[in-house]
Amino acid sequence: MSTPSSRRSFLGFAAAGFSTLALSRLAQAQAATEPRELQVEHAVAAPVSIEVNARPIPDFEPRDRARTRFGSLDYRSGLVLTSPYRGFGGLSGIRFLDGKGERFVAISDQGGWFTGTIRYSGREMVGLTEVEAAPLLGAEGRPITEKHLWWDSESIARDGNLVYVGLERVNQILRYDFAKGGTRARGEVIAVPPALRKLPSNKGIEALVFIPKGQPLAGTLIAFSERGLDADGNLVAFLIGGPTPGQFSVRRTEKYDISDAVLLPSGELLILERKFSWFTGINIRIRAIPLKGIAPGALVDGPALFAADLGHEIDNMEGIDAHVTPDGETVLTLVSDDNFSMLQRTLLLQFTLVE
Secondary structure (H helix, E strand, O other), X not given: OOOHHHHHHHHHHHOOOOOOOOHHHOOOOOOOOOOHHHHOXXXXXXXXXXXXXXXXXXXXXXXOOOOOEEOOEEXXXXXXXXXXXXXXXXXXXXXXXXXXXXXXXXXXOOOEEEEEEEEEEOOEEEEEEEEEEEEOEOOOOOEHHHOOOXXXXXXXXXXXXXXXXXXXXXXXXXXXXXXXXXXXXXXXXOOOOHHHHOOOOOOOEEEEEEOOOOOOOOOEEEEXXXXXXXXXXXXXXXXXXXXXXXXXXXXXXXXXXXXXXXXOOOOEEEEEEEEEEXXXXXXXXXEEEEHHHOOOOOEEOXXXXXXXXXXXXXXXXXXXXXXXXXXXXXXXXXEEOOOOOOOOXXXXXXXXXXX
């Protein structure tokens, strides 16, 4: 059995091309598109109940097991998730369907839904129950993976019963009405700005956030690119619908790319970011950006609340959501995309936002 440090070394070596499964492709900063048959070999074919096993992660930093505070976050608990179902994995986004941080919907980047319930013992996660896998359906009721390149589902947002899913390689957004069958609902393609459609195919729509009533920009769907850059090298994002549609930018620093985002009740937008280096492996970061500063043409920035590397229990973290406990604590939940690689893991991590 490999040691944690050696496993992280292999993980760092394996994670350079987030979208590919072959180690030989890792030297390419922009991973080439592989044949469709290889990319969708783990696609969900039909709705099915599945078993998901969970192993606890007692410490976020194995080098210092007494430490729980990391920047503005306090570590609560974590799980390593595995399943005998070969289509489980590739988790690229998560949204809770309740206000308790229990019932969830997640997406796989190979065109699939996963729904289920997180079980707790006190404040710690202990496992998942009632997990179901189902394919993302198109308007005609067929799995979207049947269309060329319509499988790279990387982002998810929720507005009540309406769930939005961003497809990276074709840079399209599908809207699902969960009141019409939940994950069996059919997706409707929504209109997006022409500039969004021109984003790089493998660095396109990576995060979606819907702004609810009572917040600035209420009714707007915000779409963030992973690494679509403006003329100044900053990350491009779009305001879709709402009172002021348009385009803005997020300042890019230290070569981080966007992997997901979530809006807190306080009005702060948290952006989950990641980067890869041959020297440091995977690094992740969470930045806070005030929603009130976002407007067409704006360049927004904000402080880092949290950062971690392969010395911590992380992987290719691609999803983030938040809920508030009955005690008033804001809890962040992060999920990782294992790329269906034996060298990577599906992690579910939770932190309390302290500041």
